[in-house]
Amino acid sequence: MARTLIRELARLAGAQTGVRTGAAADPAETVTVHGWINALRLQSRMQFVVVRDHTGLVQVTHRRGGDGDPVEAALERLTPESAVKITGTVVANPIVKLGGLEIRPERVEIVALAEAGLPIDEHSGPEHRLDWRFLDLRRPERQLVLAVQTTVEQAMREVAAEEGFTELHSPKLMGAPSESGAEVFRVGYFDRTAYLAQSPQFYKQLAIAGGIDRVFEIGPVFRAEPSYTSRHATEFTGVDVEIAWIEDVEEVMAFEERMLHRVLSRVTERHGEAIRELLGVEPVVPALPFPRVTMAEALARLRATGWDPEGVAEDLDPEGERRLAALVAEEHGHAFVFVTDFPASVRPFYHHRRAADPSVTASFDLLWQGLEITTGAQREHRYEVLRAQATEKGMALEPLASYLDCFRYGTPPHGGFGLGLGRVLMVLLGLGSIRDAGFLFRGPNRLTP
Missing domain, CATH: 3.30.930.10 (Bira Bifunctional Protein; Domain 2)
Known part of the structure; x- marks a missing residue:
């Protein structure tokens, strides 16, 4: 599937809720985003992942499916800054702080897994960041x-x-x-x-x-x-x-x-x-x-x-x-x-x-x-x-x-x-x-x- 930039997701979510057209809601649209893992919050029942590309951030929300769930297994392996491709449906959700939308994943491809423990963070000085x-x-x-x-x-x-x-x-x-x-x-x-x-x-x-x-x-x-x-x-x-x-x-x-x-x-x-x-x-x-x-x-x-x-x-x-x-x-x-x-x-x-x-x-x-x-x-x-x-x-x-x-x-x-x-x-x-x-x-x- 062709790549969708994160900045384009709001338009798709708006169409899905009928916000832009004023018509009945369209079916949830399937998209594939490419980017890096910005943040992970892996709870006992839910997995929340924030993905970042050069145009913005989006939350990926997945309810654990138990043994044999490939999406759950892939999300569990992720580390911050891993490169991923995530395919799923984009859904409007006003509770989500990142633009009021989220992706419900159907497939997670780990393109390149980042090593655990990043060498820099937001507190690093300019020379170390360089x-x-x-x-x-x-x-x-x-x-x-x-x-x-x-x-x-x-x-x-x-x-x-x-x-x-x-x-x-x-x-x-x-x-x-x-x-x-x-x-x-x-x-x-x-x-x-x-x-x-x-x-x-x-x-x-x-x-x-x-x-x-x-x-x-x-x-x-x-x-x-x-x-x-x-x-x-x-x-x-x-x-x-x-x-x-x-x-x-x-x-x-x-x-x-x-x-x-x-x-x-x-x-x-x-x-x-x-x-x-x-x-x-x-x-x-x-x-x-x-x-x-x-x-x-x-x-x-x-x-x-x-x-x-x-x-x-x-x-x-x-x-x-x-x-x-x-x-x-x-x-x-x-x-x-x-x-x-x-x-x-x-x-x-x-x-x-x-x-x-x-x-x-x-x-x-x-x-x-x-x-x-x-x-x-x-x-x-x-x-x-x-x-x-x-x-x-x-x-x-x-x-x-x-x-x-x-x-x-x-x-x-x-x-x-x-x-x-x-x-x-x-x-x-x-x-x-x-x-x-x-x-x-x-x-x-x-x-x-």
Whole structure:
């Protein structure tokens, strides 16, 4: 018999009771569900089993039949997380808490019996759960994260396609580091050293120089950061955008606003109820535009509150980001804020500098509930200026030759941003760690599973 998903059972039970049609009740429908054993309650007269698939939970109820009852014998053998196929009739029963219906089994097939004694439970810490990630992923709230991730990416691609972007897949093996050379993974590449891409930044700009006006990518990013925080990973999924012929970095920020507004609208429509039920989080679609504050204004306001950590004179530390977000939320009732106009001293050499004040870049970070999720800027498109800014930063020009060549033959003004998908999911779903915001986590101490 063909498989019936658990989410479809309510419709069948409704038809059986005449609820949907208003007609006389139809005969109980026979179904086959495939899934895992979520819970067992095997009493002296009755056997209650909860089966779970990726769409929900259903109770299986069986009255013991005595010696020779194959259903009773099969249910008695079951252990939590065993894989089963159960065929029976779906019956409406308002007493049952799981959707007001149950399955009366006629046949039980044990596809794969789980060993007794599971290695993780709901009290296990994140690192131990990651050791047994395949079991952890069976929990509905874990699968919801990946379902939401799918919707987030679909919505991003939807907006990019509507606005004329070309999706790229840039190389992840590079002949030179994509940033300053720090925090980079070196790998053997035949008779020389290659580097895992810290960013598709240079490739996005190569595409702009090649006449592709708007480019977009969702792909892996590698950072050799020895960081053990809840928001860092050594491999993560980045969302990268680059837009040509801009007049100002404001155009880049406005695009990101539109993209995130669509993302949160789609997630709320498709997953809002599940997010509230499983994670206890209320998704909110943000108003447009997002608040903006310059870095100089942010620093002045934060210092007025007593924030002034050593060694962060021109930038924000995580505590500063949280404090600033709290101020913006109090004043504007908004969870997002763009921090703009970072000093050139804390930005890469390829960021465009303001003509009115070359010590300031046309750049931004986007904070969401106090967590930085995006870094962006207008790029410097003039060849000689780029060379001078790289030299000023103490960078050797020879390793940058292929990148700098892109600006020798007429590259237009452009800008873009890089967004961390895992951080977006962390904030959106109220997750405590980026370890839970993706399929398989990679950090300084984790290369398995």
